Amino acid sequence: MITSRRRLRLGAATAVALLATLAPVTAASATTDTTAPKISTTAIKQWLGPGDMKWRGAFWSANPAYSWSSSDNVGVASHEVQTWIGSGKGSRLGASTWSSTAKYAKTYAGSRRSVHVEVGEGEQACQRVRATDAAGNRSAWSGWRCTYAPFGEDTVDGAWDPSAFSFKLRKTGTANDRISTVPVKATGVRIRVATGPSRGKAKIHIGSTYLGTVSATAKRSGSKYVTLRRSSTLTGRIKVRGISNTPKSFLVTGLWALRSTSKLSSATIGHPATPAEYSEPGLPAPVASSDTTKPRITKFAFAPAWPSKRAGNGMYRATASWSAADNVKVTGYLYQEKRAAGGTSHFGASTTYTTQTTQTRWPDYDGDTICLRARARDAAGNLSSWTGWKCSVAPITVLGGNWASGGFPSIAGSAWVYAAVSPRTSDQTIDRFAAKALRLKVRTGPTRGKAKIYVGGTHFGTVNTYAKKNGSKWVVVRHKREVRGRIRVVAKTKKVYVGPVYVIKDVSKAVRTEIG
Template sequence: MTLTSRRRLRLAAATAVAMLAALAPVTAASATSTDITAPKITATSYKQWLVPGDMKWRGAFWSATPAYTWSSSDNVGVASHEVQTWIGNGKGSRLGVSTWSSIAKYVKTYSGTRRSLHTEVGEGEQACQRVRAKDAAGNRSPWSAWRCTYAPFGERTVDGAWDPTSFSFKLRNTGAANDRVATVPVRATGVRIRVATGPTRGTAKVYIGSTYLGTVSAAAKRSGSKYVTFRKASTLSGWIRVRTTSTSSKSFLLTGLWAIRPTAGLSTATIGYPGSQGETDSGNPPAPVPSADGTSPRITKFSFTPAWPTKRAANGMYRAVATWAATDNVKVTGYLYQEKIASGGTSLFASGTRYTTSTSLTEMPDYRGDTTCLRVRARDAAGNVSPWSGWRCSTAPITVLGGNWASGGFPEIAGDPWVYAAVSPRTSDQTIDRYTAKSLRLKVRTGPTRGKVNIYVGGVRFGTINTYARTNGSRWVVLHHDREARGRIRVVAVTKKAYVGPVYLVKDTAKAVRSDIG
């Protein structure tokens, strides 16, 4: 074969390969630079009203994990899905950008074959989610509409009813302690309730804070149930209260209670993307600057004080201040900080991550036994981060001024609230709300006229304190129990009268944190 013949064969082979390539189907990889068609979200689904049967006991709290599902399509293929989640929790002040509601604006990416997501929702909480699809060329679909799910309030977030079960509350007009229920504080535009109806049922009025929403009549010829929804154009803040108005022996049975939270701002929520270090878009750090700098910063100081505040700020809440400092070989440009918060009624911490350029932060633990914990890490312009500092916590006491003790007002001594218990006549006092604790930190007044006092959480006795002393004074006491207890905190005098001062709930920090917190 001549040299010319071999060249012709090679040219023919190359031409055949080119023709086959031209006839081959377009793949996702080859579409990267030419595909301009955006994917579509074709359907989404979320169970709107969770019922008590959906809620499961997790050992320390009630929650549900409803499925948020979606479907999508694309001319080439969907490479991934991005899901944004908004959480409005029962009491979640300080968790987000608004005063009362928790806005955790996470955006997470899942594989293109993923079609569902299970987000945990605690009692009294609301979760809203939306999704968009992305193909291999980087084209994104528009965000789907928000879909929300609502969990009912349970006995951990509702108090004051007669004969309560986990999610059912009976009201009787037989005394101030038995004719109403009240939830933890919420920010809501309305309330949805389910009541048992029948010939022996009465009526009740519904409020959010001091705003009257309406009256529900549960009277009916036959036994059954019904749903009633109240809405307002504006957003209201405060406790959801249901108070019976029946003047006879008729009872009012509340078998479901939901808060309808404001969602008008969801459609305009700023979308950001978590970084490699776990940042959320709630205060995103700037993108890392390309650099040869591989040295991480170092936290040199971190404090969060006071750990046990006793004085209120001007707004009536307690105040704790976190301060920190760091060093770096080039320059520290900002800080990531995480906070986890447990309300008085639970040891379950909810949490979030934020970014700041400040070296201090003021937190306002509420006045109902809340615990707020913080930790911080430093970040430089190249994106290097320090290890997290240790957690530091501040706990607000259960105080008298908050209306948390059944007997109402007690004297304040030196600015601190004291609960008085006597034995003649034999009396005791207890909190209106139920709390969860494994340890209690409290102060007692001592002196020659003082005696012994028992401290209970629910039916569990945490200990006996002898407050007798030759001279008048006071001292701090910490009581521990081998297991976590749940219920009203009771102060029962055993011998002589006793004064118990600020009572702090020491949270079981071994409890799981409901967040993507590293």
């Protein structure tokens, strides 16, 4: 019994001594740790293909995963990821996210091992990561890993196949289809072409600089990649021109811009001199907080989409409104606005910070289009996802003076125009419009007939306005791609009355994500 008690007392004393010995060692290690973490590996899919791109309702984009592995002697506490975006304007640092540690880096938990970056058509996205341990030691930044997305129908004009990322060129006599992208800053191109005995050749340019000729002729059908590059950055549109002496086709199934990565190691990253395209105007600095929960937009509307009545100031009016929710409090909103005149699908863009939940806009001139979207922000700087784009379009009306009335008279004091019985009579707009579809209101009744609707020389559809009783209806006519020209109504049989006409642009082409 005595021996057992001695053993117990000895064991307790030994344990206390051991704990006393270990405690200061543990405390000391927390303050004396000078070993920096290490980034072991990083990876991202380098060449995104058409199959990686998803339709987002108004544009094509992909969300490839950027992954990494890290290690530290006492454990990694957090990771910071920086993103560099290369769009048509050239490379620049993305600043879509803010954190309390670095203006242009997003901080993640130490357990995080991957993030997703959004890449649009023809864009390049590069990312790098560094780790920080509990003692504040930081690893060196990893090298940049880049991914490239192919150009698609939205950013290429000319002839194309039904696939948004497949483009066919053919030279027959003097006819020569072409591929021409938006203007880019690039050192070269990577092109994937279909090969085979029926395929021809094409010349590749960036702006006025000739990069080389690609031959797709082969004994058997297949495909191949060709890379053409220069040592310096070139500015201009990427152009592909068929040059076969016979009517052979040249099928492009993937086209990428190769941008210079030399600027990516610049020390200006995170510096106030970072390009202003990605700064968010008037955005208050985030407060120090452990809050990492993102707000969410609960409702977003922009109405009316098709205004038909003018406001008291004689202009059309549409109002965007939204609401949001957050675990703490929503402190403000970012909204983006894009506006295009009737004759073009190019949208002027702007980004604005506000604490309001409504914005009123005036799509006043015939065929004008205004589109808005919004996101919420809390005091800690957490951002919700962007809403989808909502648009409002001004009608083309007789009262606006846009119809030529060359083939028949407009009805005085009314927004209606009509075509007479003769199939040759027609009316057309004075202005030219860029349109993929038209929304028309027509009068119906037993004395009404049919009319063909054109944009320029392109037939969009035939409208039948015959009905047993008098009335009216809305009709939408569409084409497979956007066309620019005068909108023309050509009578086929009896009189056709056409009311307000709304021009629907190719939103996938006109509304892009380049502004944020």
